[in-house]
Amino acid sequence: MNKVPIQIMDLTTLKAVVFELKKDIVPSRFEKAQQIDSNTVQLGFRTLESLKWLEISWMADSPRIVEIHPPKKHGENSTLAKQLKHLLTNLALVEIEQTGFERVIKFKFSSRPGKEIEKELIVELMGRYSNILLLDKARKVITLGKQVKESQSRLRPIGTGDIYTSPPPLKGLVPDFSESFNSWKNNICLVPSTFKNSIKNTYQGISPTLTLQIAGKTYNEAMSIINQPVTNIQLKIWEKIYKRWREWLLDIENNNYTISFQGPTDFVVWGNLKPEVKCKNIGLILSTYYSNKILEKKLTSIWKKLEQDLKNSKNDEIRKLRIQELLIKNISEYINMQKKAQKLLSLKSPTKKQIIEAQNLFKEAKRKKRSRESILNRIKFHKKRISDIEYCELFLEELTYKEGDNNNNKLDSIIELKEEVEEYICIKKVNSKFKSNKRKEHSSNIKEIQSPSGLKIQIGSNNRQNEFISLKKRRKGDLWFHAQEIPGSHVVLKSSNGIFDDKDVQLAADLASFFSRARGSKLVPIIMVPIENLQRISGSLPGTVSHRGGKVLWGKAERAEKYFHQK
Structure with a gap:
């Protein structure tokens, strides 16, 4: 498994999501809060049509605000979730504000639309400095996602009870659609460096992701440009980049957002996209993207x-x-x-x-x-x-x-x-961070395929699953297969459920060879045993068995791989 990078929610993506949220959940009434991990909360808002859910995360490598499908109940008893629920209950979300090229979003709450703002939920999406803060009328911090001590930031320490101060103002020029090509090019080239460094240091709101998207329409094309010194870039390339630059600014000005998963980055939310890749709800699509990427990262x-x-x-x-x-x-x-x-x-x-x-x-x-x-x-x-x-x-x-x-x-x-x-x-204490809640004895996660005769063939993916299919859920008449004297998965043909033939037996033997250490061999000796002839070896790993009798077959891993991937 390789390292899985996650595309950060940059300013453009943030503007696209905020634009949608303003239409979808303003106004609405706050109803629910839950915290799914130390850096992520989920908030429920009741609109006239339905209960809309928002996920806000200040996780350093994937800070985000996205709309999500109704989630499972989780983390309602966390301190932050309880505080948010207690302090925001019966209040209406009347405004969502994000100005200029700042990555700070303000959710404003009052008793009803038109009334005085009573609470503000501030979300700062700034990489490892991301945070969430709830303010009262006097802009005093009531609760927040993480305390920032002086040892962590002498510039802007913040904690419960402090008066909220905005992040330091952005450096650089404000991107302007009306700026001429020569002025724009001269500003970027003022301090000679690579294109990616020069544009980032010259203008506000320029992320590495946006730099790639403006530089080219494919990853290789964009990478070849952004790493070049600005003095080496040809005039025709500058003109193409300027055209993309103005297209980006125009889409932001007109709130013309779409999403595509084709381009120089994982996704793009602006630009002339084909109709088939346009969508109505960017936030929901992004929530799926982020949940998948975070899950992949956890797996890795x-x-x-x-x-x-x-x-x-x-x-x-x-x-x-x-x-x-x-x-x-x-x-x-x-x-x-x-x-x-x-x-x-x-x-x-x-x-x-x-x-x-x-x-x-x-x-x-x-x-x-x-x-x-x-x-x-x-x-x-x-x-x-x-x-x-x-x-x-x-x-x-x-x-x-x-x-x-x-x-x-x-x-x-x-x-x-x-x-x-x-x-x-390793004889370690199980880390509660990834510990499963219950060791349920179920087969929902067991690999299963159908034999040519329509019978189930089960394949264990770990020692407990081996024990589950071979001992705990065995039935008289089932057949057990395993690579002879070689580490491998247990394979069980559920022949107790019907009549089997030679094709079923051969497929089970092929699968036992494919899911074994001898996968690379042309032919693998496979032992086939009536499952009632198995006996667990006490004091050993789960799924460690001995057997009486048995018949040796020959399995072909290559044949099993083709069949397995067809299913």
Whole structure:
């Protein structure tokens, strides 16, 4: 899994969303508040038509204001959510204000439209300086998303009870649609630097995202321009950029916003877009974008940490195994010691010194022989631990093959695997940040495909799922498949539900080969066992089983991959 960058909600996107919100939720009555994490609140506003939900986040890498679909109940008891609900209940949202090129939005509340403003909710979307603050009539801070101490900002510390002060004014010139080409170009070129640095330092409201969008219509084209020194850019390129610049300013002036996911950045909310990519609600589309990106980032974070934990644990077990193997090699010399002692005692007239040496050799040989059994057990233990870790590595690798799954299902699977690793491999306390609420025994997240005869074939994605399909939910008549003597997923053909044929059995064997460590081999030996012949091995990882009997088949991973991705 690669690092997933998130496109920041810049000034243009913010203006597009605020423009929509003014039409959709002004006026409305505040009704609900909940906090879904330490940096995000969700607010419900009752309009004449329905309850509209807004998500506001001051998360450093993805600060945002977006409209969202009705969310699940979550975090209503957080201190901030309680304060917002208590202080804003029965008040009406009568105005949303955002001026110029500032990324500060003011939500103004009064008892009803036309009455005096009683509360202001200030949202500052400024990267790591983002925040949310609720003010009273005297513009005193009642509550806020995060306290800013003097050690964090000597320029603008702020906390509960302080009088609100606006962020420092923006530096640079205000972009102006009427500015001539020569004036605009000369201003940017005044201090020679790369285009991206010069335009950012010259004009207000210019984000890295907007710089790319103005510079070109494709990522490669835009990147080749923004990294050039302004003195090297040709006149015809300047003219194209100026034309895009004026188009951007005109769209802002006329509130002409659309959204497209084609262009030099993840999305663009201005410009001459094709009709098929236009939309009515940019905020809702952006909420889906941000939720997916944040989920991907969380997945990547857990995946990388889990991969590193498994790697460290495996290296540690290999190191310990080598130490024990070295010990057993030295201990194996006890037979030679016994022979040497016997040889000394078999002399016709051994001296006292030789007798004492022989006794010491026998004693040392006896000690080494006793230690041998203990060391062999340790070697067996470390080999089993390495095997368990390789199983977990395989399951982690398999997550990349779950292309049909949405990110929520992937997150559930990787959290399950993470908890297994922390409980059985790394022996850590489960981090509550990503801990699942309940360990439900359900099959909603089990990979399932249909066999040629219409029977279910289940595939485990981690040790608990292996145990679930192979032991807890087994039925007499089901068939169990597993790569022989190789780490892999359990595969269960639910043949107890109907009549199966050779094609079903072959597909199950192919799947067992594909979801195993031997995926790259042309043919993989697969053991097929009636599921009632399985028995859990106590004291081992969940899903660790032994079996009686069985038949060896040959699985072909390449064939299974084609079938799996067709489904």
